[in-house]
Amino acid sequence: MSLGAIVWTASMVxxxxxxxxxxxxxxxxxxxxxxxxxxxxxxxxxxxxxxxWGDTLWQLAKTYGVSVAALxxxxxxxxxxxxxxxxxxxxxxxxxxxxxTTLPAVATALGVPVATLAALxxxxxxxxxxxxxxxxxxxxTPAAATVVSNQSLTDLAHLVQAEAGNQPFLGMxxxxxxxxxxxxxxxxxxxxxxxxxxxxQFASVQNGTYWQAPSxxxxxxxxxxLGGEDPTPGALYFFNPALTQNSWMxxxxxxARIGQQVFSR
Numbered sequence: 568m569s570l571g572a573i574v575w576t577a578s579m580v581x582x583x584x585x586x587x588x589x590x591x592x593x594x595x596x597x598x599x600x601x602x603x604x605x606x607x608x609x610x611x612x613x614x615x616x617x618x619x620w621g622d623t624l625w626q627l628a629k630t631y632g633v634s635v636a637a638l639x640x641x642x643x644x645x646x647x648x649x650x651x652x653x654x655x656x657x658x659x660x661x662x663x664x665x666x667x668t669t670l671p672a673v674a675t676a677l678g679v680p681v682a683t684l685a686a687l688x689x690x691x692x693x694x695x696x697x698x699x700x701x702x703x704x705x706x707x708t709p710a711a712a713t714v715v716s717n718q719s720l721t722d723l724a725h726l727v728q729a730e731a732g733n734q735p736f737l738g739m740x741x742x743x744x745x746x747x748x749x750x751x752x753x754x755x756x757x758x759x760x761x762x763x764x765x766x767x768q769f770a771s772v773q774n775g776t777y778w779q780a781p782s783x784x785x786x787x788x789x790x791x792x793l794g795g796e797d798p799t800p801g802a803l804y805f806f807n808p809a810l811t812q813n814s815w816m817x818x819x820x821x822x823a824r825i826g827q828q829v830f831s832r
Contacts (some may be wrong), residue, residue: 601668601672601673602676603662603676605666606662606664606666606672606673607664607665607666607699608662608665608721609660609662609663609718609760610632610660610662610698610764611632611660611661611758611764612660612719612758612760613657613658613659614657614658614757614758615656615657615658616655616656616658616757617654617655617656618651618652618653618654618655618656619652621652622650622652622656623650624638624639627656627658629766630756630761630765631756631761632764632765632766633659633661633700634700636689637659637687637688638659640686640687641659641687641702642656642657658761659687659700659702660700661698661699661701661760662698662699662701663696663697663698663699664695664698665695667695668693669693670684670685670688670693673693677701679701679702683702684699684701684702687700687702688700718760719758719759719760719793720786720790721781722759722760722763723743723759723763723789723793724781724786724789725778725779725781726742726743726746726763726769726772726777727739727743727785727788727789728782728785729771729772729777729779730742730769730770730805731826732782734827735825735826736787736788737825737826738798739784740788740791740792740796740797740798741797741799741802741805741825741828741830742788742828743791743792744792744797744800744802745802745803745804745830746759746762746763746792747759747792747793748797748799748801749762749803750762752803755803798823798825799822799823799825799830800822801822802823802830803831804816804831805828805829805831806828806829806831807827807828807829808829809827819831819832820832
């Protein structure tokens with residue numbers, strides 16, 4: 568996926584000496600602009616939320632998987648932690664670096680100012696696996712917007728593969744539906760990525776198996792759930808009794824059993 572080429576302008580004349588035109592060197596070729604797809608993947612999309620009574624920066628940072636410092640920088644709060652119910656708060660996105668790169672290269676690929684990225688990320692060096700906090704940006708490049716718009720499907724497919732890749736297709740759809748049911752339910756984060764990456768919610772995210780490549784069936788199951796299919800219906804939790812011993816989870820009302828997994832509310 569290419570974000571386009573940088574337009575170079577260069578004169579064919581470098582100067583004039585004693586009335587004689589000095590031959591210019593050939594203009595430099597346009598360097599390749601790094602693509603977002605080449606540098607990493609979106610983990611969570613930038614978004615804005617309306618604050619409610621009782622919200623704190625610490626709680627929101629934990630819910631959305633960002634640092635308090637990143638929230639302060641994204642919302643121009645300085646060192647203040649004071650926020651007000653009813654106002655809007657920007658939640659930076661997370662772009663996971665999967666290739667050796669630099670902050671300026673990521674800024675170019677995502678179409679955001681490097682100074683803004685530096686402020687959000689405290690100028691820390693990037694290493695493979697580093698999540699880069701990214702602000703909402705007007706005028707983002709079309710390619711960057713495409714990456715964001717496809718990310719919800721990819722996020723769901725990863726979770727489906729990791730949590731239900733060995734289950735019947737209906738069970739795979741049900742796992743994706745649980746995520747969407749949470750997004751629509753009070754008490755849970757309001758985006759697919761925020762639900763998936765909320766601390767302590769899914770074992771595959773905690774142990775890293777979430778990042779395995781999704782199968783075609785996992786993508787199909789995610790697409791089915793996004794299209795409105797819910798075999799449970801309305802489940803907010805699921806577990807495999809053979810792998811999980813959790814008295815609280817086992818005490819929830821069961822709404823469906825599909826394959827080896829139990830779905831509950």
